[in-house]
Amino acid sequence: MKAIWRVFRKEFGETLRERRSLITTLVVGPLLMPALIGVVLSLAIRHSGTPSSRPMALAVAHAERAPQLMAFLAQYGVRIEAVHADRRQSRRRVERSHGPLLYVPRDFGARLASGKPAALRLYADESNRAVQGRVRRLSTLIGLYGGTIARLRLVARGLDPQLLTPIALHPIDVSTPQSRAALALGMLSYAILFTMLMSGLYIAIDATAGERERGSLEPLLTMPVRREHLVYGKMLAACAMMVISLVLTVAAFAFAMRHIGLDRLGMSVNFGPAVAAGIVLGCLPLIPAGAALMTLVASFTRSYREAQTYVGLVLLIPTLPLIFASIMGLQPRAALMAVPSLSQHFIIMSLLRAQPLPALDIAISATVSLALGAVLMFLAGRLYRRENLLG
Amino acid sequence: MIEARGLTKRFGALTAVDSVALRAVDGRITGLLGPNGAGKSTTLRMLYTVLAPDGGEAWIDGISVVHAPLEARRRMGVLPHGAGLYPNLTARENIEYFGTLQGLSRAVRRARAAELIERLEMATFADRPAKGFSQGQRVKTALARALIHQPRNVLLDEPTNGLDVMAVRTLRRLLGELRAEGHCILFSSHVMQEVAALCDEVIIIAAGTVIVQATPDELRARAGTQSLEEAFVRLVGLEGEGGPA
Numbered sequence: 136m137k138a139i140w141r142v143f144r145k146e147f148g149e150t151l152r153e154r155r156s157l158i159t160t161l162v163v164g165p166l167l168m169p170a171l172i173g174v175v176l177s178l179a180i181r182h183s184g185t186p187s188s189r190p191m192a193l194a195v196a197h198a199e200r201a202p203q204l205m206a207f208l209a210q211y212g213v214r215i216e217a218v219h220a221d222r223r224q225s226r227r228r229v230e231r232s233h234g235p236l237l238y239v240p241r242d243f244g245a246r247l248a249s250g251k252p253a254a255l256r257l258y259a260d261e262s263n264r265a266v267q268g269r270v271r272r273l274s275t276l277i278g279l280y281g282g283t284i285a286r287l288r289l290v291a292r293g294l295d296p297q298l299l300t301p302i303a304l305h306p307i308d309v310s311t312p313q314s315r316a317a318l319a320l321g322m323l324s325y326a327i328l329f330t331m332l333m334s335g336l337y338i339a340i341d342a343t344a345g346e347r348e349r350g351s352l353e354p355l356l357t358m359p360v361r362r363e364h365l366v367y368g369k370m371l372a373a374c375a376m377m378v379i380s381l382v383l384t385v386a387a388f389a390f391a392m393r394h395i396g397l398d399r400l401g402m403s404v405n406f407g408p409a410v411a412a413g414i415v416l417g418c419l420p421l422i423p424a425g426a427a428l429m430t431l432v433a434s435f436t437r438s439y440r441e442a443q444t445y446v447g448l449v450l451l452i453p454t455l456p457l458i459f460a461s462i463m464g465l466q467p468r469a470a471l472m473a474v475p476s477l478s479q480h481f482i483i484m485s486l487l488r489a490q491p492l493p494a495l496d497i498a499i500s501a502t503v504s505l506a507l508g509a510v511l512m513f514l515a516g517r518l519y520r521r522e523n524l525l526g
Numbered sequence: 527m528i529e530a531r532g533l534t535k536r537f538g539a540l541t542a543v544d545s546v547a548l549r550a551v552d553g554r555i556t557g558l559l560g561p562n563g564a565g566k567s568t569t570l571r572m573l574y575t576v577l578a579p580d581g582g583e584a585w586i587d588g589i590s591v592v593h594a595p596l597e598a599r600r601r602m603g604v605l606p607h608g609a610g611l612y613p614n615l616t617a618r619e620n621i622e623y624f625g626t627l628q629g630l631s632r633a634v635r636r637a638r639a640a641e642l643i644e645r646l647e648m649a650t651f652a653d654r655p656a657k658g659f660s661q662g663q664r665v666k667t668a669l670a671r672a673l674i675h676q677p678r679n680v681l682l683d684e685p686t687n688g689l690d691v692m693a694v695r696t697l698r699r700l701l702g703e704l705r706a707e708g709h710c711i712l713f714s715s716h717v718m719q720e721v722a723a724l725c726d727e728v729i730i731i732a733a734g735t736v737i738v739q740a741t742p743d744e745l746r747a748r749a750g751t752q753s754l755e756e757a758f759v760r761l762v763g764l765e766g767e768g769g770p771a
């Protein structure tokens with residue numbers, strides 16, 4: 136038993152000195168991932184703001200011919216840029232890849248005053264998607280303006296303006312802030328679990344393939360220590376790295392999420408210290424299983440390189456349930472809480488959404504994950520006893 | 527004291543070691559001599575308990591490697607073939623780590639490591655990380671590591687492989703000192719001169735079987751030649767022709 140601790144101390148200490156593994160554990164995971172996801176989310180936020188609330192520039196030729204319309208547009212966030220151009224110049228200007236241009240004909244005011252349709256010309260290159268959006272918004276705004284004038288005219292003639300609206304379509308958006316946030320949150324739990332597993336990879340591979348390749352395995356096996364204790368010590372060291380990485384990653388996420396304003400996405404994310412601690416505690420039971428699984432796979436490989444390839448692939452296994460969950464829209468229930476990694480995903484989600492899971496579900500998750508870890512660690516110990524471990 | 531009887535190891539259809547009996551006593555250097563593929567490493571691996579024999583048994587100071595491998599390991603210092611180090615640990619840390627695994631207290635392993643570092647002339651590189659060590663530096667570190675618990679028995683698999691002249695001299699001197707201190711030393715080699723220069727006793731092994739165990743003088747007499755090398759070739763060759771040894 137003491138030997139496990141001795142091996143642990145050495146493996147842990149040595150890993151802390153290995154630049155490559157430190158970078159994976161402390162930089163790529165906890166810093167890069169949250170930064171990456173932070174950027175993706177903040178881009179999503181920028182693009183999800185309702186279009187009408189964002190300012191939009193619009194070039195207008197002869198804006199002075201329609202002062203009230205201009206005031207109306209400005210009220211709705213359109214920044215008018217007066218340009219001097221006749222019709223032909225307007226067209227050419229837009230053709231040279233400028234944004235849309237609104238041309239106000241000379242008779243605009245007069246026709247409006249006499250109750251005749253007053254024309255406006257909107258030059259735009261509609262093959263450009265960004266321009267399409269602006270044209271649609273502009274059409275809506277001008278339609279709105281026209282509708283207001285029409286209603287005023289009816290009222291002036293003693294008619295009910297409702298006559299103009301025989302049918303009213305009310306689109307009802309049923310997406311809740313939570314469901315909109317689901318994808319982003321799923322990505323987050325994926326990142327947390329993946330980084331956590333990643334950081335144990337180096338030691339897990341080193342325990343067998345690495346030791347064998349550099350020829351330090353054979354002398355190690357001549358030490359008066361039971362072989363399975365050697366591998367237990369190594370797996371514990373992998374677990375320790377994973378704990379460090381998990382804590383750092385969650386802390387970094389908590390920090391990042393606070394600073395990108397998820398509430399603007401409609402996400403009620405309460406990523407405070409309590410939630411962060413809950414996430415760490417919820418994920419901890421998965422760590423032994425992850426370390427043991429990677430060690431097991433690595434012990435079947437013949438070289439460090441081969442081990443990296445296979446263990447890299449194995450890293451995807453615990454993340455598969457997450458993908459299924461998000462595709463199939465799985466909701467937490469007792470049976471699913473018995474699936475390691477999926478249950479951790481549910482725990483992370485529930486904490487972030489402030490929809491606590493039943494204590495039983497959490498207990499199932501922890502018990503099953505830890506039991507799996509114990510079985511896999513035992514198997515890794517057995518494999519380490521095999522004679523052909525030396526290759 | 528190392529003894530083996532009927533030691534046998536098979537790898538599939540190949541019998542790599544076939545009923546090997548040998549004896550290496552305290553205060554002497556015993557050489558395991560044989561051509562490549564003769565079964566030297568496999569024999570040593572069974573002795574230092576990394577491989578389990580398919581037949582036969584061996585004892586280290588009377589302790590069975592089959593029945594009490596952990597206890598047997600405490601009594602052995604092993605330098606396996608191509609012994610690798612932990613590249614991120616310094617030579618000193620590599621040595622002390624094995625001291626830890628041997629259960630030595632911090633003070634003891636510190637003192638012993640320092641002593642071995644001096645004895646093996648490792649001072650210039652002892653506190654450098656092992657990555658980038660020369661073959662000689664690596665072997666010295668691995669040797670010091672194997673001796674940290676002051677084992678009575680020392681087993682070395684082709685220790686001079688890839689060493690420069692200076693390193694070989696240091697190694698020879700050390701083995702001589704260990705012999706004088708009463709250790710039992712068993713090492714393998716495929717180089718005749720090396721065995722001749724060091725050994726009190728030679729075990730010639732070919733195709734997995736021991737052909738002869740004798741002193742160098744006895745060997746010369748037996749093969750009827752003054753040259754040990756000639757004796758080696760004849761003895762191994764005789765066996766190859768199926769004749770008596």
Ligand SMILES: Nc1ncnc2c1ncn2[C@@H]1O[C@H](COP(=O)(O)OP(=O)(O)O)[C@@H](O)[C@H]1O
Pocket residue numbers: 526537540542560561562563564565566567568569
């Ligand atoms: N792990 C192994 N698997 C299969 N064959 C092996 C293994 N180890 C050694 N051998 C074979 O056993 C024979 C003896 O090998 P070895 O003991 O390494 O010889 P030596 O050390 O004398 O050169 C060789 O034919 C070798 O190929």
Ligand SMILES: [Mg+2]
Pocket residue numbers: 566567568607683684
């Ligand atoms: Mg060999």
